[in-house]
Amino acid sequence: MALAMFGASVSTVSAAVPFPMSSGNYSENFSDIANWTNNFASGIGAQYWASVPVNSSGSIPDGVKITVSTATFVSGTSGGVQKGSGNIQLLSTNGTDLTNADAIDLLLDFTGITAGTLSYDFATVFNSTGNRNGSLRVYTSNDGVAFTELTAASVVDFQNNVAFSKQISLVQLPASFTNSPTARIRFYDYNGTGPSGSSGARPKASIDNLVVTGTPISAGGPAGPMISNISTIPGTPVDTLGVTVQASVVDTARSLDAVSLAWGTSSSSLPNVISMAPASGDFWQTAQPIPAQTGGTMVYYEITAVDDSVTVQSPVLGYTVTGTGGGSGSAPVITSVYEASDSTLLVFFNVAVDSATSQTPGNYNVGGLGAVNAVRDPIVTSQVTITVRSIPAGDRTLTVNGVGDLAAHYTSNATFGFHFVDVSIPAGYYDSAIGQRGSALLITLHNIIRGHTALSYSSTATAFQHTDKRPDGNVWDVYSDVPGGTPPYEYAFGPLGSGGSEGIAYNREHSFPQSWFGGSVLPMYSDLWIIYPTDSKVNSERGNFPYGKVGTATWTSLNGTQLGNSVSPGYSGTCFEPIDGYKGDLARSQFYVATRYFNEDASWPGGASTNKSQLLPWAADQYLQWSIADAVSWKERVRNAAIYEYQHNRNPFVDHPEFVSAIYDSANAAGIGPAAMPAHVMLRAAMPTPFQTRTAIAYDLPRRGRVALRIFDISGRLVRSLVAGAVQEAGYHSIEWDGRDDAGTVAVPGLYFSRLEAGGASDVRRVVRLR
Numbered sequence: 001m002a003l004a005m006f007g008a009s010v011s012t013v014s015a016a017v018p019f020p021m022s023s024g025n026y027s028e029n030f031s032d033i034a035n036w037t038n039n040f041a042s043g044i045g046a047q048y049w050a051s052v053p054v055n056s057s058g059s060i061p062d063g064v065k066i067t068v069s070t071a072t073f074v075s076g077t078s079g080g081v082q083k084g085s086g087n088i089q090l091l092s093t094n095g096t097d098l099t100n101a102d103a104i105d106l107l108l109d110f111t112g113i114t115a116g117t118l119s120y121d122f123a124t125v126f127n128s129t130g131n132r133n134g135s136l137r138v139y140t141s142n143d144g145v146a147f148t149e150l151t152a153a154s155v156v157d158f159q160n161n162v163a164f165s166k167q168i169s170l171v172q173l174p175a176s177f178t179n180s181p182t183a184r185i186r187f188y189d190y191n192g193t194g195p196s197g198s199s200g201a202r203p204k205a206s207i208d209n210l211v212v213t214g215t216p217i218s219a220g221g222p223a224g225p226m227i228s229n230i231s232t233i234p235g236t237p238v239d240t241l242g243v244t245v246q247a248s249v250v251d252t253a254r255s256l257d258a259v260s261l262a263w264g265t266s267s268s269s270l271p272n273v274i275s276m277a278p279a280s281g282d283f284w285q286t287a288q289p290i291p292a293q294t295g296g297t298m299v300y301y302e303i304t305a306v307d308d309s310v311t312v313q314s315p316v317l318g319y320t321v322t323g324t325g326g327g328s329g330s331a332p333v334i335t336s337v338y339e340a341s342d343s344t345l346l347v348f349f350n351v352a353v354d355s356a357t358s359q360t361p362g363n364y365n366v367g368g369l370g371a372v373n374a375v376r377d378p379i380v381t382s383q384v385t386i387t388v389r390s391i392p393a394g395d396r397t398l399t400v401n402g403v404g405d406l407a408a409h410y411t412s413n414a415t416f417g418f419h420f421v422d423v424s425i426p427a428g429y430y431d432s433a434i435g436q437r438g439s440a441l442l443i444t445l446h447n448i449i450r451g452h453t454a455l456s457y458s459s460t461a462t463a464f465q466h467t468d469k470r471p472d473g474n475v476w477d478v479y480s481d482v483p484g485g486t487p488p489y490e491y492a493f494g495p496l497g498s499g500g501s502e503g504i505a506y507n508r509e510h511s512f513p514q515s516w517f518g519g520s521v522l523p524m525y526s527d528l529w530i531i532y533p534t535d536s537k538v539n540s541e542r543g544n545f546p547y548g549k550v551g552t553a554t555w556t557s558l559n560g561t562q563l564g565n566s567v568s569p570g571y572s573g574t575c576f577e578p579i580d581g582y583k584g585d586l587a588r589s590q591f592y593v594a595t596r597y598f599n600e601d602a603s604w605p606g607g608a609s610t611n612k613s614q615l616l617p618w619a620a621d622q623y624l625q626w627s628i629a630d631a632v633s634w635k636e637r638v639r640n641a642a643i644y645e646y647q648h649n650r651n652p653f654v655d656h657p658e659f660v661s662a663i664y665d666s667a668n669a670a671g672i673g674p675a676a677m678p679a680h681v682m683l684r685a686a687m688p689t690p691f692q693t694r695t696a697i698a699y700d701l702p703r704r705g706r707v708a709l710r711i712f713d714i715s716g717r718l719v720r721s722l723v724a725g726a727v728q729e730a731g732y733h734s735i736e737w738d739g740r741d742d743a744g745t746v747a748v749p750g751l752y753f754s755r756l757e758a759g760g761a762s763d764v765r766r767v768v769r770l771r
Contacts, residue, residue: 016040016050018109018181019212025116026108026212033083038072051081052103052186060098061190063139063147068092068102077128077201087208089125090189092134093201101190105144108183108212115177116213117228118150118185119315123165123206124158130200133157135192136207140173142180150174150185151501152229157192160203169230169317170213170247179217196494211315224310225251225259227303229283230317233486237299238322240352240382240406242289244486247303247314248282254307259284263301265293267316270302281560285486287771289379292352295323324351331409334416336473337398339638342423344387344744346471347398347416351405352381359384363402363411366391375744385744393422393645419466421641425655433652434731437662445652445659446598452649454523460508464533465493467642475506476635479538480559483581484692488558491533498536502558509534511586512593513544516607528643529592529651541576546609547586548575548622570618573608584630587623588653590615591660595652620664627653627660631687631696634736658732683709683756683763690768691739697722697767698734699756708757711737711747711767719747728758739769 019026028045036043039051051070058064070081070090080102082089092100122136138153153171158164177183189205229248237243249259262270276284293299299321303314336348347364355376357363364371364386373387384403397417404410433444455463468476475491480502482488489503497505509532510525517524524530538557551567559579566575578586594615597604601612609619632654640654652659684698701707709723719741737754739747749771756763 016107017047018107018183019048020109021113021212021214022109022111022216025214028210030084030087030208033086033088036073036083048107050105050107052105060101061135061137061188063137063149063186063188065101066103067100070102070104082204084125084206087206089204089206090136090187091127091202091204092189092191094191095132097191097193099191101188103186103188106185106210106212108177108185109181110177110179110183110214111181112179112217113214114217115173115175115183116215117170117172118153118212119169119171120210121165121167121208122155123208124160124163125204125206126161127204128201130160130198130202131162131195132198132200132202133159133192133194134202134205135190136205137188139186139188140177141184141186142176142182144182144184147186148174149501151503155205156504157194158203158205159195160201164236166235167232167317167319170228170314172228172248173212185212224253224307225249225305225312227305227312227314230303230314232319236322237319238324239292239295240324242292242379243299243319244286244289245301245303246283246285246486249284249305250282251305251307254309257306259303259305261286261301261303263290263299265297265299267300267318270300270316276303281556281558283488283558293321295321297321331411331414332403332405334398334400334414336471337416337418338471339420340385340471341634341738343389343391344385345398347384347386347400348472349382349384353384354404354406357402357404357410360402361386363400364388365399366396373743377746385740387744391420393420396420421638421645423637423641425650429650430652430656441659442595442598442663445595449596449649449652450600452523452527452596452647455526455528455646457520457526460526460528460531461496463528463646466645467528467639468533475533477506477534478532478578478582478585479509479534479557479561481582482559500537502535502537505536506533507536507539509539509542511589513607515544515605516610517601517604517613524597527596528647529589529596544607545574545576546571546607546619547590548577548609550575550577568618568622570616570621571608580630582630583626584632585636587626588636588651588660590619590623591627591653592651596649624660624664627657632657632734632736634694634738637736656732657734681756681758681761681763683754683765685765686754686767689766690770692770694736694738695767696734696736697754698732699763700732701728701730701758703730703759704728705759709735710755712753712755714751719752
């Protein structure tokens with residue numbers, strides 16, 4: 001291939017030499033860039049860089065195909081390598097996406113050195129008019145022929161004439177660099193994808209303050225924590241939002257004792273300390289954000305990780321706060337509306353809103369129904385929870401008047417359309433299941449939910465916008481989300497795609513692999529209870545492996561999902577383990593398949609956890625445990641209701657989680673309904689407790705009657721009425737508490753009491769909410 005000649009070309013033409021990492025860490029701030037000459041032939045520091053010639057092999061963006069040589073510095077709107085003001089820039093032009101690419105290589109000699117990390121400052125440089133995207137991917141190689149992307153160091157799809165900068169911090173270099181005399185880092189710029197409807201020029205990518213680290217292989221001292229992949233959320237801090245910092249912290253020698261962050265507005269003084277807590281996988285994040293600062297402020301921070309022998313600190317990093325004046329020069333814009341309960345909506349604005357006007361209920365209206373309460377989030381001041389009673393199901397419009405930002409810009413008839421679902425179970429839907437258990441119950445449930453309305457496969461992607469939408473309006477991906485925390489990446493709804501690493505594209509995941517039911521066969525192929533929108537890379541890693549408990553992980557996603565050998569009793573093959581927060585969701589989808597397609601599976605090949613549609617004993621036992629440990633969430637109830645609107649069938653195990661035990665727990669002797677009614681009013685323990693964001697409270701009723709279920713704090717003050725005198729049937733019931741009071745305000749962490757009253761009897765349980 002053309003790149004086989006690449007090494008000789010560099011050494012002969014540009015005389016590039018690798019930087020000797022044995023002399024210390026590599027650092028370049030491009031202060032002498034004005035004196036660098038073509039092909040990096042002269043100029044202070046230029047000798048460690050190499051131009052990359054045109055190469056027609058491969059496809060963009062693979063790090064290999066090059067359409068524009070970087071042997072000569074260019075300027076203005078010309079594609080190639082350019083000299084910035086104290087930085088080096090790359091530009092790929094052309095109005096057709098993914099057609100132009102150029103690159104420059106940094107050469108490094110790691111002889112005797114253990115590879116460390118890469119850090120650099122990225123910024124978009126405006127290029128004439130237009131709003132098309134560009135992309136900068138970072139690749140590594142030891143031979144100049146085979147290149148592997150360093151995903152965490154790449155910046156994909158940045159837009160022309162939209163200010164954007166990002167600090168790439170301490171990205172771990174590949175182990176293959178260790179002791180390698182021919183390591184190279186390639187900065188590969190190409191004309192990225194979109195956005196839809198864009199036109200005109202592409203942006204330039206600016207690279208500055210580049211640092212590569214390493215440590216001598218023979219260095220003494222005990223191993224200790226390693227801090228890498230530091231990032232801020234949001235990536236571009238603004239004056240209206242606090243900033244969360246996250247980093248990968250790994251200690252292969254001992255258990256970590258503590259991780260913390262110190263910050264301040266001077267690099268020489270970091271007096272403010274924030275503890276950091278595990279987030280997902282190896283990532284830790286600040287327990288609370290660095291408070292919002294005024295525009296133009298430079299904030300400095302440093303992460304410290306400690307085990308019982310070693311203390312390690314990151315370099316002092318920093319970010320500049322972008323000023324918005326509390327607004328954008330115009331009124332606040334509604335960016336999302338989320339159905340947070342059957343009577344509350346979570347409203348997202350694009351900027352922080354002021355306390356007085358945002359908490360005036362009269363400023364909010366849904367189709368003629370006025371809000372009766374409005375509470376601004378005390379931390380994320382761009383979010384407001386409003387209470388609106390009796391919203392009917394269907395497409396609705398929220399209208400907001402008189403809500404101002406911090407610069408006194410006020411909404412006037414601002415509107416946002418959203419879809420509201422009825423989460424209640426249709427009357428009589430499960431009447432025929434009363435009193436049944438075991439296979440009789442499974443067959444009855446099958447008869448209730450069979451013959452659903454089958455969608456076309458192409459329409460499932462559109463349906464996701466009702467069934468799997470996060471509160472902020474983005475895709476709810478169970479393979480990347482971190483319940484109660486910050487996900488490593490999010491996707492806006494758009495075209496499906498694929499990528500070789502996480503965070504590039506999302507697509508459709510059949511939680512019950514389609515090869516197990518014979519491929520693209522309806523109705524299974526488009527059954528929304530089987531399909532979830534997930535990151536394409538994680539979907540690919542899962543393949544058609546069954547869900548199970550992983551012993552030793554061979555691959556771990558950024559949110560902690562794992563692939564590895566199974567330690568679920570009864571199965572020792574390879575399995576895929578979702579994080580705890582979504583095990584119940586995915587388990588209940590498996591139970592749905594076994595019920596919906598019972599006796600309709602004669603041609604199914606089946607899989608490692610099933611005999612055709614029916615779960616093998618090991619899988620049924622494992623998923624039963626997961627279903628109990630991860631109770632039905634509000635997310636699932638909304639998803640159930642949304643799918644019901646499309647398919648006209650429901651997941652019985654979301655509506656009645658007790659059905660799982662009634663069918664699959666051989667030790668369960670109790671039926672459901674009159675044949676096995678509870679003997680007395682009983683309030684069950686909240687699941688989970690302690691909890692952070694949501695907990696499920698279940699209870700049993702021996703007979704039909706009026707019910708009250710309320711939450712009280714330790715002083716006896718009423719906090720929330722979950723059920724207020726409604727008439728309910730005898731049997732098992734469950735309701736979720738979202739940790740808010742009746743006004744929609746988040747309850748303070750601490751001890752609470754749930755009290756059930758029905759038929760003249762009562763029961764009380766403790767429930768604890770964590771910070």
